[in-house]
Amino acid sequence: xxxxxxxxxxxxxxxxxxxxxxxxxxxGPKTASRLTFYLLRAEEEQARALAQALLDLRERVTxxxxxxxITVGELCPICADPARDQTRICVVEEPLDVxxxxxxxxxxxxxxxxxxxxxxxxGIYRENLKIDELLARVRAEPVDEVILxxxxxxxxxATAFLLLRDLAPLGVRVTRISxxxxxxxxxxxxxxxxxxxxLEGRRxx
Ligand SMILES: [Zn+2]
Numbered sequence: 001x002x003x004x005x006x007x008x009x010x011x012x013x014x015x016x017x018x019x020x021x022x023x024x025x026x027x028g029p030k031t032a033s034r035l036t037f038y039l040l041r042a043e044e045e046q047a048r049a050l051a052q053a054l055l056d057l058r059e060r061v062t063x064x065x066x067x068x069x070i071t072v073g074e075l076c077p078i079c080a081d082p083a084r085d086q087t088r089i090c091v092v093e094e095p096l097d098v099x100x101x102x103x104x105x106x107x108x109x110x111x112x113x114x115x116x117x118x119x120x121x122x123g124i125y126r127e128n129l130k131i132d133e134l135l136a137r138v139r140a141e142p143v144d145e146v147i148l149x150x151x152x153x154x155x156x157x158a159t160a161f162l163l164l165r166d167l168a169p170l171g172v173r174v175t176r177i178s179x180x181x182x183x184x185x186x187x188x189x190x191x192x193x194x195x196x197x198x199l200e201g202r203r204x205x
Pocket of ligand 1: 069
């Protein structure tokens with residue numbers, strides 16, 4: 001076993017994995033150490049499976065060329081499914097929001113993932129979001145309704161307002177999910193019943 005200089009008694013590879021785990025959201029130094037020592041004692045197969053899953057994540061997962069959801073291959077399973085309602089596009093901020101809405105079971109249309117929200121103070125502007133891509137879809141596809149399902153917080157509302165302005169000249173029906181959701185929250189944390197009701201109770205903009 002080798003010992004890195006600054007780390008005292010902790011072997012280099014151990015210290016390195018603790019450091020990498022510590023960089024993940026929600027994981028403090030204690031949890032990072034616990035996970036690392038767990039993997040040190042676990043079956044080699046388990047550690048290898050984790051390492052392979054991490055590699056696959058970066059090497060095989062891409063964005064759907066139509067809706068920008070995460071996928072392996074060109075189209076995501078939702079875009080590739082001809083049984084989905086092709087006349088509705090639900091616009092969300094993140095791929096996790098797609099999962100949250102799918103869990104409600106009330107929506108059978110398509111999605112469009114913006115990959116963020118408008119936040120000029122954080123340097124996120126209109127051109128950083130997949131907005132032009134959405135407008136191109138509305139022009140090219142048989143879309144009757146665009147449902148704005150950005151988060152019910154300040155940034156999400158600002159993003160919805162911008163989208164409404166951009167979509168208005170295209171003559172498509174634009175709706176917003178209802179305010180039944182806890183304000184300030186994220187879609188991905190809403191319970192399926194509340195989110196389903198917010199979708200069904202959407203209102204015309
Ligand atoms: Zn897709």
